[in-house]
Amino acid sequence: MPSARELTRLVGVCKAPVIQHFAETISGSTTIRSFDEESRFRDINLKLTDAYSRPKFNAAGTREWLCFRLDMMSSITFFFSLVFLIFIPEGVIDPGIAGLAVTYGLNLNIAWVIWVFCQMENKIISVERILQYTCVPSEPPLEIEENRPDHSWPPNGEVDICDLQVRYAPHMPLVLRGLTCTFLGGMKTGIVGRTGSGKSTLIQALFRIVEPAAGQIIIDGINISLIGLHDLRSRLSIIPQEPTMFEGTIRSNLDPLDEHTDGQIWEALDKCQLGDKVREKEGKLDSTVSENGENWSVGQRQLVCLGRVLLKKSKVLVLDEATASVDTATDNLIQQTLSQHFSNCTVITIAHRITSVLHSDMVLLLNNGLIEEFDSPNRLLENKSSSFAQLVAEYTVRSSSSFG
Structure with a gap:
């Protein structure tokens, strides 16, 4: 079980680089192709996948090893129970069969409990990782009431x-x-x-x-x-x-906190020469912006x-x-x-x-x-x-x- 816990931790650590590299490769696929670097990114992806597969394979091996040991323990217990039943004196065979059935059922229940407990201990690693992130120091407060600057600050912008x-x-x-x-x-x-x-x-x-x-x-x-x-x-x-x-609309990208009027937003768009482009859109200020602004x-x-x-x-x-x-x-x-x-x-x-x-x-x-x-x-x-x-x-x- 200690080995299974550590392997589960390694699986979680090695999975993140695979996902991150894959996402970055997809988002930058045009640049990668233009510089003819597909083979390099493919090799990096294979190395990261191999690094993830090693602890994943061993974690699967520990589970199979646990199943094998539980099955062997159950079989050995049932074997000795069967031998004990054979040597029971004549006349008490029925209680012996009942005891054998109880022993077999109890053995299966114990194996099931051990298996579930081991699985729970491995899965609880996810909770452990969440708790680790809760211990990361947070940023300072967004607002400090006793030290709030004036609405006109900074008036000059001297740094x-x-x-x-x-x-x-x-x-x-x-x-x-x-x-x-x-x-x-x-x-x-x-x-x-x-x-x-x-x-x-x-x-x-x-x-x-x-x-x-x-x-x-x-x-x-x-x-x-x-x-x-x-x-x-x-x-x-x-x-x-x-x-x-950000995914949403033009309005939410320009004014995410809804602090300005539509007239002010159009004025800003005209100043940066995007006003005509937005007016051509069917939704105008409510035109859709896809994830990362890909459209x-x-x-x-x-x-x-x-x-x-x-x-x-x-x-x-x-x-x-x-x-x-x-x-x-x-x-x-x-x-x-x-x-x-x-x-x-x-x-x-x-x-x-x-x-x-x-x-x-x-x-x-x-x-x-x-x-x-x-x-x-x-x-x-x-x-x-x-x-x-x-x-x-x-x-x-x-x-x-x-x-x-």
């Missing part, structure tokens, strides 16, 4: 980062190792750096997806760690790199994300390389809309392409969780020895060689 240190778990090293800088209200700041420098971690700390290990982030005089998550995240906006739409193109999904931001009218906007997955026309449209309607907002851009931050007011260059440079892009480019200038030169060389 002060003071000695910010972030790690993903108590036993892991620091990812951000003491950042101190200020994003002035209404300014456009680009955050650049090589892979692993801490760009995405800084944004996660801004939305409190990861809590700071030390230091603080202050937006217009309020420490964001002292207010509720809903009060914080509802006042910030983000356009992600991978556009996301809408990538560019249209990104414009819907832009429409969400236009509806919220936040003073702080985060762009996680929002135009990396769209065509040039959609890129120009998004950039034009942002410059027109967010000219007075604090815009923080996570740049995976160096050229996307050349028109920013300030550039923050991160290196190994520390600030290496923080200045205007023109000044950094004038200094040929600056790391930013070297990154731009390296990017230019790679781009020219790729197109050459």
Whole structure:
């Protein structure tokens, strides 16, 4: 039974990667075929299936071994009962047969009880896994009544980062190792750096997806760690790199909390040039959106994300390389809309392409969780020895060689 319990745990652990990889493969099948990588994904799927089949086979073997032992015990007990019956003196044969029947029935009942108990102990592993997840620490409260910001917060969108240190778990090293800088209200700041420098971690700390290990982030005089998550995240906006739409309708995707009128929604759609496309639909604002927005193109999904931001009218906007997955026309449209309607907002851009931050007011260059440079892009480019200038030169060389 201890072996069966551990094997059942292994089966549960090994099943999740198979399902996850299969789902990711199906959703990205077009990209996989375009790069001719079917064989690689097929091999990974077979390896994951083999890893799942090994504990599954052994778990089935333990069940069969239990059935065999129970059957053997029942047979041995019945055999000795039968031998005992043979040697019963003459004249008491009928009670002996009755005793044999009782012994056989009792033996079967005991075997059945043992089998059910073992099955229950194996199945209860699912409950054990649920209980493990209930012990995972929950997020901070959505609202803290004594620390609720005003409805107009943040009025300017100034972000002060003071000695910010972030790690993903108590036993892991620091990812951000003491950042101190200020994003002035209404300014456009680009955050650049090589892979692993801490760009995405800084944004996660801004939305409190990861809590700071030390230091603080202050937006217009309020420490964001002292207010509720809903009060914080509802006042910030983000356009992600991978556009996301949820199953439902256009209205529910643009205004999930029913905070805006139809006129405001149409106005946002017209600003992002999706109004005519939605009006062509039979249901208009109630047009159906399938799971993950599969019935809408990538560019249209990104414009819907832009429409969400236009509806919220936040003073702080985060762009996680929002135009990396769209065509040039959609890129120009998004950039034009942002410059027109967010000219007075604090815009923080996570740049995976160096050229996307050349028109920013300030550039923050991160290196190994520390600030290496923080200045205007023109000044950094004038200094040929600056790391930013070297990154731009390296990017230019790679781009020219790729197109050459």
